[in-house]
Amino acid sequence: MGANVSQLEREIGTDLFPPNEHYFGLVNFGNTCYSNSVLQALYFCKPFREKVLEYKAKNKRPKETLLSCLADLFYSIATQKKKVGSIAPKKFITRLRKEKEEFDNYMQQDAHEFLNFLINHINEIILAERNAGPVNSNNNGNNSHGKSGAGGASGGTSAVHLPGSKSNSSHSNSTTNSTNSNSNSNSNSTTTNGNSSNSTGSLNGTTSVLDGSGILTATTTPILPTTNGANSEPTWVHEIFQGILTSETRCLNCETVSSKDENFFDLQVDVDQNTSITHCLRCFSNTETLCSDNKFKCDNCCSYQEAQKRMRVKKLPMILALHLKRFKYMEQFNRHIKVSHRVVFPLELRLFNTSDDAVNPDRLYDLTAVVIHCGSGPNRGHYISIVKSHGLWLLFDDDMVDKIEASTIEDFYGLTSDIHKSSETGYILFYQSRDCA
Template identity: 25%
Template sequence: MGFFTDSGSSKHSEISSRSSSPSNDNSNLENRNIMYMLKNCLILSKDGNKKSICDEGVKFNGLENNLNNCYSNVVIQSLYSYHEFRNRMIKMKKSGGSISSELAKLYSKCVSQSDIQSTKGFLKKVCSTKDDFILGDQQDAHEFLTYILNAMIDEIRNIEDEYVKPKTFMSSKSGGKRKLEKRTWLNELVEGCVKSETRCHECDSVTGMTEPFITLSLNIFDNCDINLCLQRYCDDELLSGKNQFFCEKCDKYCDASKRIVFDLMPPLLILHLKRFKYTTKPGSSLCSVYERLPYSVVCSNVIQVNCKRHPCPIVYELFSIISHIGTSPDYGHYINISELGGSWFRCDDASILKLDDYHSEIGDETTSGNDASYILFYRIKE
């Protein structure tokens, strides 16, 4: 059983974003998004114009956006607001020219300086390692997030002298075991494992495959919330008709049931909301966007969890939100709302605004979160 709460309170989407101007057809929704941003700016602290904001010894720095890089700024700020990740990165070596060393240098500057920081060195390194990322083009924040986390895991694995003991998981169709690669401290923070179990309806045999995940990409349905999205992610799936399961024991295709069990839950749980819906119907837009996905401040959800690994209920709290303002993945703007040092802040590139009333951004006991939530960051509640 897992519980998700708000402190103030594998299925990846292939979406790539490029810079362009909104079309007139989307002007009404775009105007509503702009009014949403302006409305919430009216209740922010007057301290919001500072280059950096300190709170209980920790501070946010503004980040330059002169390369259409709001997509990377929000990822940098969200990860920075997770104290364990920030502290481990700062302790890393600042030399070597890797993605992780460039981020370590950037975080060290954010801690020691109060100026608006440039992320150009970090972005240049990322773009030099992935052809799809072009300096100056806007990208999808989720794709960027998953790429840099995976890249840094590989880098850290190569330079660490000591590793966490490798773990063994059921991973083959026959239920056999294999050892995962050496797990670094970053694996331990962000990587969980999900087990897919398939039960044949004829012989009742069960086969399983376990795969690691860094983010959970959740399908969105009309009139749903985060709880329902998580429940449907774990719901039993009937495999029948053209989707029958080939049972090795029966040596034929059979009806079967498939379910998801969380074998290992990470300290940092990242939920990616698949807000963009594509259609091929004549006369309709190729892409539509869900305007709102409710997530209440206090919410609980029953999910299938490996009780041997997690004997106690897991309680998560929300601490950061990446929002995408726009009606298409081809354009728009990213902002970040994060908790740091007990206060909530809106991070919009170089502008850092302290929220006097964070409920307007993340909701309260009776209302939902903001309209444009795209990636949610949860940490295990202490």
Template identity: 45%
Template structure:
């Protein structure tokens, strides 16, 4: 055990090494993660994030910058950075690591993830990214306060509050730089044609799904025009009254890493059920519904898959693309798969099927940022 992280190597690693042969990329590591009773939801997301190279590089840089700064208070970010560092620094290229410290921290910080009941991978991803942002913002605030105190200490006479009265822009962290996009919510009054627009940011897009559909059609539905009438009329500031209106959502600024969450779990007739619908997700995606009306091209590099027939029980695995190889991570087990196998995770064309392995969270990277 190294700093609470158990390192093991077994048959799985040697099988993977044999499968890849001499095709192992220089410096890359493929390690399974130990499941602590019900932590497949975390393991699947962690593997997707580890192979999100821009995110990994920022996290390793954060670890490198902070490991020599004396006693740093342990938090979720330091535990995650340590785990990624442990994996990346391994001498062996394959094996298994137990993310004990990280799991302990997650359970300590958030009661939702305590116990051993089935958890939602998308909920964990949201919690993880937002918690990292919160920690980075607090650290930035501490630095700013320290710098402000230093400046105030050398300024003679009253400062008239100028230093503290400067309006600060919201901090843009490396989480934002990787995952954040901007949506524009447009509402057009059908009486006076006035358009009201409101921007909002997102770290992932949650899409409603339909049977035998595709990501492209789901995105079109997400950005489709909706008419507001009857009880849903819109209050127009110009008309100063409730009016019929048309509302639509447009993607103003696409993110570097586009995370798409398929809404497979819904309440139906007072029951929480899983939608096993077949939704095709392409390896290459063109995002056409942007405000600039220019296509943004993305490549699929990870998929979190839910295995099971319902939302309250089941299992999570992840599919990851690394250096033109696709691998399947199932907790401790790692195996190479053929690219053609991806389509088996689209979902079921029939309501009842033996196939319960369905794509749930998709990770796409912008080809523009990938080529920089």
């Protein structure tokens, strides 16, 4: 190999280096590891990359949007003459900071909040361009129920560069706040006797999932509602990320069962010690009893009654994004802490918490990318990502790119003890359906 060949190219080998593929790190602008890690994960989600590049080829609009900047960035990576290197996503970051003021600073942000904002905002741009209407940036990205923050269910908490990480970028301690939104997804509620139903403690048009004591146990990233006929047509964002949950509630007095469908772009699940993603998803769909102050208002009984409720997946998305809620507020500490529990995420995944009328219950997923939080808590940390590309596993740490072995993924499962120690743990998992590969 020539002198200009990078170490990564040597490790992969000329004969094995994927044709027409490029592995480029992203320069950190002082606090943008949260963005870099998510962008790398999305770039290696094949359906998403293809649609963004297709948008770049078809879109001739002179107006700059966050989607056009993302398309320019992906195109720049995909058309590089070199196979390996780094690129500065300056135009994208500049536009991001214009679109959402919470990102317009040098404080570290949360990777999941950024993903939430980006996916919803891209969807809004597509819908607005269909009707040549304006995009309301202020309404996007604030629809996570509870701030997901480097704070999970109530996070929005910042992270800073972890000493010892590869990146030399400087980060700062800070806390960011995001607004909880009551935006409702498009949903339908039906009962077996034809009556519509709402409940105290049920979804009520939101995507919060409560346990019997009213504690938030699982959430989903909702999809902003559309209002007119043209906008009601699904976008390619829906085609890739949208799934459907169904909430089934059985009144324990009259046995009437009501169901309600809810769209989602990702699933947010609680984590327990020494478990697996499959276990977390099973817990997500466990039957819970609504009682005491959390009773269900049964339309058939015309009163509040004890009931049993469960959430199951009715439509499995093409790309399944799973957010592990690793940051939780602890009253005894009066702050958010990181939960570094060991949670195994397999290379292959099949969901077993599907509804009886699920559209594609046997869909098999392959792990495509993982956004990893490094650090001991929400106020100090760093984000990196690992991705699978053409059978290879790569680690992206801002502008640095390394080849890793598949066995290295186990290092990011979490800790079996001393969970308050610094750890490198999987935070957002991207599973791609095998039938779209």
